[in-house]
Amino acid sequence: xxxxxSEKFMINHQMDIDMASIQITNNNNYQILLIEDSAxxxxxxxxxxxxxxxxxxxxxxxxxxxxxxxxIDVNNYLTGNSDDYIKCPNIIFLDLDMPKLNGFEVLxxxxxxxxxxxxPIVITSGVCQDNYVQQNYHNINIIDFIQKPCxxxxxxxxxxxxxxx
Numbered sequence: 025x026x027x028x029x030s031e032k033f034m035i036n037h038q039m040d041i042d043m044a045s046i047q048i049t050n051n052n053n054y055q056i057l058l059i060e061d062s063a064x065x066x067x068x069x070x071x072x073x074x075x076x077x078x079x080x081x082x083x084x085x086x087x088x089x090x091x092x093x094x095x096i097d098v099n100n101y102l103t104g105n106s107d108d109y110i111k112c113p114n115i116i117f118l119d120l121d122m123p124k125l126n127g128f129e130v131l132x133x134x135x136x137x138x139x140x141x142x143x144p145i146v147i148t149s150g151v152c153q154d155n156y157v158q159q160n161y162h163n164i165n166i167i168d169f170i171q172k173p174c175x176x177x178x179x180x181x182x183x184x185x186x187x188x189x
Contacts, residue, residue, distance in 0.1 A: 054080045054188050057113035059091040061122040065172055072176040088125030092133045102139040113143055115186045120149040131161050141165055144186035148174055
């Protein structure tokens with residue numbers, strides 16, 4: 025299996041997609057929440073997402089504890105328990121292996137709020153643990169599992185599943 029790397033994207037040679045021919049037709053501004061502790065992975069994911077969805081805003085959080093607090097603030101805003109305006113993400117990309125709180129603990133925070141269940145979540149991980157997540161987090165809108173590195177075609181597929189591409 026060969027991998028092509030360029031300034032704009034990385035794709036797996038097994039994929040039968042010509043990235044140069046993809047037209048961005050998304051004129052909506054979506055809020056993307058990227059929860060990733062690795063600076064390298066964060067840059068790769070962010071750049072690939074920006075190449076696909078240039079008009080969208082990407083908010084980055086680098087550890088699980090900050091992500092949990094942010095999601096609690098989002099929930100409080102959505103449920104009317106806070107007057108502070110918080111942008112609600114249209115999709116969350118969540119790493120599982122993070123400091124302070126891991127991705128499973130962040131999923132547990134999300135599971136406590138039916139308002140947050142509606143947000144599509146894409147799990148990004150170096151080790152695929154989709155069976156465990158699916159068995160233990162039934163109420164959450166987990167739409168995809170992407171094993172790192174996160175290639176642009178995988179991110180595009182996840183955005184399409186969420187109706188954002």
